[in-house]
Amino acid sequence: MGIGSTAAELHAGLVEELRKSGRITTPEVADAFAAVPRHLFVPGIPLKEAYRDDAVFTKRAPDGTPLSSVSAPWLVATMLERLDAAPGDRVLEIGSGGYNAALLSRIVGEKGEVTSLDIDPEVIDRAESALRSAGVDEVRLLTGDGTLAVPDGGPYDRTVVTVQATSIALAWLEQLTADGRLVVPLRLRGLGRLLTFVRAGDHWVGDGWDLCGFVRMRGPAALDPMATTPLGEGVRLRWDGGPPPDADALTTALVGERHEVWTGVTVGVTEGTRPVVDLWLATVLDVFGRLHTTGTAPAGVRALPGGSPATWDGTGLAHLTMRPADPGASRFEYGVVRYGGDASTAVEFAHQLRIWDRDHRDGPGPVLRIFPRGGPECAARVCRLLDRPGPAMVLAWP
Template sequence: MDADTTTLSPETLRAEMVATVRKAGYARRSEVERVLLDTPRHEFVPDADLAVAYDPWQAVITHRFEDGRSLSCASAPWLVAAMLDQLDVQPGDRILEVGAGTGYNACLLAQLTGRADLVTTIDIDPDVTAKAKRALTATGYGDVHVITSDGALGYPDHAPYDRMIVTVSPWHIPAQWWKQLAPGGRLVAPLRWRGQGRSVAFTYTEGRLVSDSLHLCGFVYLVGDGEGELSGAITADELVTLHWDRDQPVDPEALRGVLDQPRVTAWSGTTIGRNESHDGLWLRLTVTDPRVCRIKVHADVPPEVCDPVRGWWRMALVDGDTLVYLTARRLESSDEVHWELGAIGHGPSADELTAYLCEAIRSWAPERKQHTPSLTVYPADTPDSELAGPAIDKTHSRFVLTYGDSTE
């Protein structure tokens, strides 16, 4: 939105927001476009400026923990649109939303299904639900059921649900969600595995959840769901930390001080454009390599100490006392800028592991835009013999990612 937003009406800003979201490839369903145009988003975030309320790329934080971490927010409009596209709400669908936020998403869901009383939104924080209820009532959608409770338990009183959407990030899929989803129903949730997060759309069929789309995203974590992802500092000042899943054999003590060891740098020869994503590489490696995790580097850490690729999400590989992470260097020609992907490693096996990561980059590069894996979620007691490939084990389920007919 390039115009002076201080003089534009909410209706004009909203139309520009939706146009931008559509141009970016979201709100593909005409119904989603319609409800985004019809809904006064600014009334759900009354403390935000109009320009912020209708910024297509910006989430609006509305509630925080005492330590400053965000507890609740209105998701960025592009992501709202993407997840509603994934959910594919049909008129008359009974819907459960886990994570009430501002009530904005519940308002959109009520319009998509056609009856506000078919929508239930649940949140563990009473301040969040109180504000969401007020906003929904003020905008004419007071019949939405706003429940204060633990979202991990779902809400059995209104089950079974034809559609379930989760707007907080769980590490696993709680057992109650399985029980409350109708056969053939759809679940959209921003799941986490191997350090990265994806909004995944599933259909519940034959006792399994089978995905048909995945979007890169980041969300506030589901409260009480932190036991699945572990973390630990690997520097004395605790400015560099690793994050990994509970089923991965990562020992942060074995890596304390690893960045003080000699650096090994290798380059893949693979380049990406200025606005081209490399996140598919990470996703691909989660299918094939159980060593993949995430490295978090504080802004105060100089690049000579740790220099990962830019972005909020930084991929790493851990093998015992060796750490390797993805990096990039700027390459300029006369008319454009590219970034070459590479690997930086520290530890006894750094040479081998950096070479391995560069080869993985080269293998991914030729078909980087063509292939996305399918994620199938099985109940936790499913034996290996009934799985389509190697499993990532969660508390209540087993995740299996596959490409086509094989796990590559």
């Protein structure tokens, strides 16, 4: 679109872009996107910015930390397709902004109900104003803690969480109907993924695993276990749970001898294996985090884009790496870099990569099982009970 493109042209262009990319796959979601102008929910920015397929941050803390946003259209569409709401459904949205609620209102229709809840009264006020300007007056807006129950609107057929969670609130499950569905961006061992949960007997099963990033949940029950440990200039280790790493020992190891262990596991550049490999390593490595580096890191210390999965002990650290496997760099080989410590750490790390290649590379991937009544066991061949408050969660591979 040119500089003088109108809102209607930009709006239509965005919907068409989402169709072509496969983010919109159903007529119901397409109709909702076509009916709701996005620029009304992100006032004060240029029209072209409003219809760009990217998130718009609508509130920040004094230090610049994002507190509220209108998510990127591709992610909104993905969540709506996953939610699979139908006319007449009652839907609960945790984390408001107005835009997603307006789309949901269009999907569920006059016989349905949409409740949008946010902990921040300012966010609710802004959502109310935007919904009014869009002519949407059917959405019920509430201020409150999203981890608590909203009983007078339930039971809900669908619940969608639009803020980053690190655990599942029991109220989200208890207020869903028997065939209800929960869509939530969940951070597990430091990895942000979009999951869809459905009931399976006495527990819930979640999968999907789309990469995603959201403004984190706020409130007294909003756990944020992520921690960052600097390891000298240009190096930091991000970790989620477990004992803290020995920063001094690991900083010393990183400027010492470097060893590489190559696995023979090669992947094509278009296969997109990194997200699933990261999940595999987060399951099988007892000590797990992500190593991040900048250009000022010591020579030879380089993490993969987005951070390298890493494990460590009291004297050394090992992390995932890759190298070209052919002259044209159309394929890459997975390997492990070790700094200090016992060589067995890197050998076991590489062994786990070969197991993924042999047993899970072309498989369905993991599922996350939630047990509201507790008492789960790792019944799968490969699984990990996650240390989180609330309902027990087990990350399992078939």
